[in-house]
Amino acid sequence: MSSHVARRALDTATRLGAVYADVRVVKRRDRSIDVKSARVEGVRLSETEGFGVRVLVDGAWGFASSGHMNGPEADRIAALAVRIARASARHSRGAVQLDARPPAVGRYETPVDEDPFDVPVDQTVELLLEAERAMAQVKGATTTSAAYEAFREWKDFYATDGSHTEQVITHIGAGLQVHAAGDDDLQRRTYPESGGYRAAGYEHVRALDLVGHAPQLAEEAVALLSAPVLPPGRRTIILHPSQLYLQIHESCGHPTELDRVFGSEAAYAGTSFLTTDRLDEGFAYGSELVTITADATTPGGLGTFGWDDEGVVAQRVPLIEQGRFSGYLSSRETAPRIGRSSGGAMRADGHDRLPLIRMTNINLEPRAGMSLDDIIADTDDGLLLTSNRSWSIDDRRLNFQFGVELAREIRGGQLGQLYRNATYTGITPRFWGACDAVADAGSWELVGVTNCGKGQPGQGMHVGHGSSGARFRDVEVGVGNA
Numbered sequence: 001m002s003s004h005v006a007r008r009a010l011d012t013a014t015r016l017g018a019v020y021a022d023v024r025v026v027k028r029r030d031r032s033i034d035v036k037s038a039r040v041e042g043v044r045l046s047e048t049e050g051f052g053v054r055v056l057v058d059g060a061w062g063f064a065s066s067g068h069m070n071g072p073e074a075d076r077i078a079a080l081a082v083r084i085a086r087a088s089a090r091h092s093r094g095a096v097q098l099d100a101r102p103p104a105v106g107r108y109e110t111p112v113d114e115d116p117f118d119v120p121v122d123q124t125v126e127l128l129l130e131a132e133r134a135m136a137q138v139k140g141a142t143t144t145s146a147a148y149e150a151f152r153e154w155k156d157f158y159a160t161d162g163s164h165t166e167q168v169i170t171h172i173g174a175g176l177q178v179h180a181a182g183d184d185d186l187q188r189r190t191y192p193e194s195g196g197y198r199a200a201g202y203e204h205v206r207a208l209d210l211v212g213h214a215p216q217l218a219e220e221a222v223a224l225l226s227a228p229v230l231p232p233g234r235r236t237i238i239l240h241p242s243q244l245y246l247q248i249h250e251s252c253g254h255p256t257e258l259d260r261v262f263g264s265e266a267a268y269a270g271t272s273f274l275t276t277d278r279l280d281e282g283f284a285y286g287s288e289l290v291t292i293t294a295d296a297t298t299p300g301g302l303g304t305f306g307w308d309d310e311g312v313v314a315q316r317v318p319l320i321e322q323g324r325f326s327g328y329l330s331s332r333e334t335a336p337r338i339g340r341s342s343g344g345a346m347r348a349d350g351h352d353r354l355p356l357i358r359m360t361n362i363n364l365e366p367r368a369g370m371s372l373d374d375i376i377a378d379t380d381d382g383l384l385l386t387s388n389r390s391w392s393i394d395d396r397r398l399n400f401q402f403g404v405e406l407a408r409e410i411r412g413g414q415l416g417q418l419y420r421n422a423t424y425t426g427i428t429p430r431f432w433g434a435c436d437a438v439a440d441a442g443s444w445e446l447v448g449v450t451n452c453g454k455g456q457p458g459q460g461m462h463v464g465h466g467s468s469g470a471r472f473r474d475v476e477v478g479v480g481n482a
Helices: 002-015 071-089 121-136 203-208 210-225 241-256 276-280 372-377 428-433
Strands: 020-036 039-057 060-066 105-109 143-159 164-181 186-191 233-239 292-295 316-321 362-364 381-393 399-411 414-419 422-427 435-438 445-454 459-467 470-477
Touching: 002 020, 002 039, 002 071, 002 143, 020 121, 039 071, 039 121, 060 071, 121 143, 121 164, 121 210, 164 203, 164 210, 164 445, 186 210, 186 381, 186 399, 203 210, 210 399, 233 241, 233 372, 241 292, 241 316, 241 362, 241 381, 241 399, 241 428, 241 445, 241 459, 381 422, 399 428, 422 428, 428 435
Parallel strands: 105 164, 233 381, 362 459
Antiparallel strands: 020 039, 020 143, 039 060, 143 164, 164 186, 233 470, 292 316, 292 362, 381 399, 399 414, 399 422, 422 470, 435 470, 445 459
């Protein structure tokens, strides 16, 4: 059925004047479970299916979609997309030019050892309740919760240039959260960061060991209630991967999106300080220890796939090389404007949204020499900051402030005093320029983000971030605490 609908839509679009057209047929399945305070709050299973048609007519894009999978609907949607393109062309500032690529042909599937949709629901419910009970048994823990989600997407892509790809993407996550309340304060701890998502099967949930981590998580939340607030000042900080992933996301991933640079996302997502002249001059983004890549081939990453949503093969694109700005997240339309080929970063949230430039897996590459523990031991006076609690960054991705759940003082290479409500602030290139240590591959962790927002209408995207922890000198901390 999907092949018939897609090919009919392509034929209709071509007959009506499209010089290029592509069709994505997407089916999604999602299962989620939430438990809170020893109660099952919800068990949900949802499925959607539909197709989206994108056409290029008179140098402008048109797009339309439907959830009805039949031939007449394929004709109607293709014709609508052509009409929208023609209307858009009347107001276009310039004709769209696409870079060349070979026809995309093949199949990709997320490696899965244990299919999450074959695991009985009650088995997962009991696992979450057991972990929650382990947190609740810690004296002082006031609210406990646990969550699980399995997501699968079947996506077929067809284009008038002969492209046809099939992809089956599976993402899964599970996590814990505990709150401890005092007279005038509320503290929380979460495990793992960002919901623990991975491109994998149910084996990933088993490996998380939620029950084993639960007691310590609750104990830390309770201990934070009696910890002092972090005093303001300038300190050496070490960002654990559970915090560093979001630093990378907000101050490295978003500013390298080339559509933001050209202003097409300014109304909602903002712009970027990484303008194209800075690419030409080899702008100093960070210290020579900082190498950041957009890698859609990272095993287990939520930004891992075979081809993006305009048929460009998954690839590894350098964004920052030894501290120098070197590349963007790009598309077939934007890359030619800077004399390059698409980096394969066009992705859409389902069948009913246009592809946009989105992050894949934006990774801080590890450095040989020291583990994260070694960097801590090498620090005479500093702070180890763990797990994000809050964040704020301006529309150009320059000025930022982050808050963390847990901060520990480092004295003479040893972890000591616990602090609560810790924050740090900075300006992106100065902050990354202050990086003087990046941990090795043995400390490397992969974090999945499922709620990256962009576009109008809004789209949520699954992206990934890998890092091993890093040290930054002379950072302002404690801002905004009382």
